[in-house]
Amino acid sequence: MAFPTPRAFLPLRHATFRTLWLATLASNIGMWVQNTGAGWLMTSLDPSPMMVSLVQAASMLPVFLLALPSGALADIVDRRLFLLGAQAWILLMALILAALTATGELGPWGLLALTFAIGAGSAMNFPAWAATTNELVPREDLVGAIALNGIGFNLARALGPALGGFAIAAAGPEAAFALNAVAFLVLIVALLFWRRPPEPRGRSPKERLVPAMRAGLRFVQGSPAMQAAILRACTFFLFSAAVWGLLPLLVRQRLGLGPEAFGLMLGVMGGSAVAAGFALPALRARLDRSATVLWASLAICLAMAILAAATHWLPAALGMLIYGAAWISAGSTLSASAQLAAPGWVRARAIAIYQLSFFGVMAGGSALAGWVGGRFGVPWALGAAAAGGAVAAILVRGWRIDAVASASPEASPARPPTPEAPAAELQALLGERSGRVLEEVRYCIDPAERAPFLAAMQEVRRVRLRSGAVSWRLYEDVAHPERWVELWAVESWTEHLREEARRTDWDRAALARAAAFHRVDGPPEASRFINVVP
Known part of the structure; x- marks a missing residue:
């Protein structure tokens, strides 16, 4: 007896999407291995809360700085070649990081610099890959493909940190950085085999970089749906970023555990996110997008409150379980809203502006949590993030992200005006x-x-x-x-x-x-x- 394919897996019917999705899963696993290694290495090089939290900030800040030009370039050049260039850069930086760590030549500021460089490659990659999804699947599978990308990202989050923790314990942080390089080599090979169809003839002339960036900003300025997605994302990620910046210290100092436990904590969160990703279609049948983000925001604040009070690994694991489910529920819902709000000609730029906004506040939120943790302690920083996030979620709940409908627009008997031809x-x-x-x-x-x-x-x-x-x-x-x-x-x-x-x-x-x-x-x-x- 044949069982029907779960709805979440339907986009994998398309061979090119399936190949690139699997290769991206490998690269995301490598990135989480890299983040785990960098965060743990900094606790040895400089264990102050500010420096540890700056590792997360250094990986996110490039998205804030480079997302808009990256999105514009991804819209106006060949997207396949652009993606290949971004992966090659990440591969090179990962190899340099592994070599310097293995030889003992890496200091805390060198670690931050190379983490920033790898983040720059990710900043080039994110909007281009998100905009490519529309080319790989038909429109009826688009929402499912976006959700599947989120599931893959969180599956990598479940596997990558645990793999990174064991790699660090077995062979040191340099092993984690080398694994990251291998993972991105897999994605480069997949992109080399992708034969992107030529663009249709008769299109408008190619845009130049600076005007293309301005056009992207004007699109967002005139799109209430995109503005709502950005605002809701900023309020969600600003406060929830505290966990990313402070988790290494929470595990090492407050719980008294080692790198394996750190990786497993992140693995618990990622596994929960994957499970929640499969449950999201049923959740969305009961809640609209705006309500989903509101309840996920309140749930993630509850998770941070549990982490703030935890002194044992069991309640901490429970907090990470709730955190992962809330993170994917809000994150994938907001990402789908942003992608559906942007037409094809500006999609990479609009997604870049969306990502610029929330990655920027994540970098700021992580650094702010590190500062509060340094002055008042990690539990106080997590508790303050939980309280602030709950208040912010309630204040912005009126900004609806359900404005983009899939139905046909209402027809009008009138005809828009057409000017005369030029003399x-x-x-x-x-x-x-x-x-x-x-x-x-x-x-x-x-x-x-x-x-x-x-x-x-x-x-x-x-x-x-x-x-x-x-x-x-x-x-x-x-x-x-x-x-x-x-x-x-x-x-x-x-x-x-x-x-x-x-x-x-x-x-x-x-x-x-x-x-x-x-x-x-x-x-x-x-x-x-x-x-x-x-």
Whole structure:
């Protein structure tokens, strides 16, 4: 009798996704082996709470610094080659770290520097890999693939720290760093065998790095769903990061245990996260995304409170069990919300900004917990994080992350305005160096419909910003209240040509709803102007 495949495993039907998922699992295991080795090595090189917590901060800070340019590059260059370059960098840094540790030449600041360098490679990798998921599976398997990525990450968290703890006990931290290098070599081989389909012809010209970064920021500025995901992620990870910074000291000093116990504690957390990942589909059937994140936030605060009070390994293990389940529940839900909120043209940049935000607060939260732990003790630091996290979770619960729906947008009988074609004698002025382009749409509405028209235009404003506008204004004729002018500017004619390609069906529906208020036959009048004065 054949048993149906669990829903969580359905994306593995796709061979390329399966291969890269398994290789990424190996590299994530290696990364957790590396993090375990670095954290434990620092307790020997410099056991102060601040220095130990800075190991975690050094691994997360590069994401804060490099995520946005990394995401922009991942959107505008060949993503496969970009991923290969990131893995090669991590492999090189891991080999250097292993060699210096084996020869006894590594000091505490050298450990932080190389941890930062490996984190820089991870910062290049994260947004590109997240955005690649959409290329590897069809849309009906996308949410499952995102969840499966989270399960794989936490499976690595369950196996990696335990493997790292035993490697340290058997052969020292240099063995953990060497294992990390081998794991990333596996991912490099898998990427070499991936044959990414060529990009479709007829696309807009390739973007340059700095304008691409600005376009990503403007998209997030105009996306309430993305803003809500970022805010909820920041409040969750800021306080929960205390465990990552202080766990080595909690195990070594307060519980009086060795590296094997440290690895096993992280393994308990990772195993719990994997189990919770499989249970998430049933949980989401009962709770929406916003409620899932709220309850997971409160659960992780309970876990930190248990860790703060623990003086024996058993309650500490219980705290890590709850911590792991809460971490995957909130983390994968927030990540799925961020990915679903971003269309393909900007996905890597939007994910990068999301990751920049929460990795930045994780680095800050870990360092802050280390400072509090150094002044008042590890239990007080964990207790303060638990209390602060619970208050913050309740304060931001009104920011909904369920705004992105999978249903078709509401249709409108109106047609968005279309401007006339450019005059032939001006064609030579139009291109990447045209200067700013001012776009205009004129509406004639019933003054009695002023309030709903303004509400519709608020969504139009967000559409323009998401599509690349650097400014947007709406003006009302003081002598004729039925007349309105919408003005927005983009950086160049090429950016203007990209606007339509960047719009989703939801964006086009929002523009059509605004056009429906126009009370003159035909669509609103649209015009475009170029800046001819240098």
